[in-house]
Amino acid sequence: MDGNGRWALARGLPRVAGHRAGVETVGRVVEAASAAGVGILTLFAFSSDNWRRPREEVQALMRLLADYLQRETGRSVANGVRIETIGRRDRLDAELRAAIERAESATASGTRLRLRIAVDYSGRDAILAAARRVANLSRESLEDALGPPVDLLIRTGGERRLSDFLLWECAYAELIFSRRMWPDFGAEDLLGAVREFRGRDRRFGAVPPTAVRRQEAWLD
Numbered sequence: 001m002d003g004n005g006r007w008a009l010a011r012g013l014p015r016v017a018g019h020r021a022g023v024e025t026v027g028r029v030v031e032a033a034s035a036a037g038v039g040i041l042t043l044f045a046f047s048s049d050n051w052r053r054p055r056e057e058v059q060a061l062m063r064l065l066a067d068y069l070q071r072e073t074g075r076s077v078a079n080g081v082r083i084e085t086i087g088r089r090d091r092l093d094a095e096l097r098a099a100i101e102r103a104e105s106a107t108a109s110g111t112r113l114r115l116r117i118a119v120d121y122s123g124r125d126a127i128l129a130a131a132r133r134v135a136n137l138s139r140e141s142l143e144d145a146l147g148p149p150v151d152l153l154i155r156t157g158g159e160r161r162l163s164d165f166l167l168w169e170c171a172y173a174e175l176i177f178s179r180r181m182w183p184d185f186g187a188e189d190l191l192g193a194v195r196e197f198r199g200r201d202r203r204f205g206a207v208p209p210t211a212v213r214r215q216e217a218w219l220d
């Protein structure tokens, strides 16, 4: 969800205004993802490194998150959206923690879209924590402890980094980088990315069957 700050500064507004506009985009994207048949949508709302931002910006982000959860829980239940968060909870304030718990339990039976919001999240810390939790460390047990693999990662705002997001889960993710600032990102952009993803050739390290057939013909 990159570009909120730049979007606001370009309009002579404080960065927080960009985050507020970013919440509007969250609404549009959740609706569009659900309509497009996306099963799981994970939004990177606050990284563990974002604590380094000015105190006022951090507080504003926490407030926006709590307000979003309080406001959207009812609508999510009605639309079959299951809300979850990933990341550390122990450093969040009590009000946000309570809003997360309420949203998670109220929406737990939603089956249309699983909306995961990453808050105080670090991919490296998530891998460490999962490795500490599992009894017998293996690729499979770690995968179970972490969460579903990512098929498509969209990064807005022209950035081309992973920034500690779902590092293990992105092993075979298709990457799409959009120059749009997050507040300008719309349903059409999401659908365009999904279309591009569907057109990609995902080989997971293997070779396409046609190439195997070509090689076999050559060996004959």
Ligand code: FPP
Binding pocket: 001, 002, 003, 004, 005, 006, 007, 019, 020, 022, 023, 026, 043, 044, 045, 046, 047, 050, 061, 064, 065, 068, 117, 157
């Ligand atoms: C990145 O843009 C955006 C964030 C770090 C915060 C995103 C959070 C929200 C929109 C708040 C609420 C979230 C939900 C899911 C309801 P940036 O500030 O790094 O912008 P820049 O790259 O232009 O500086």
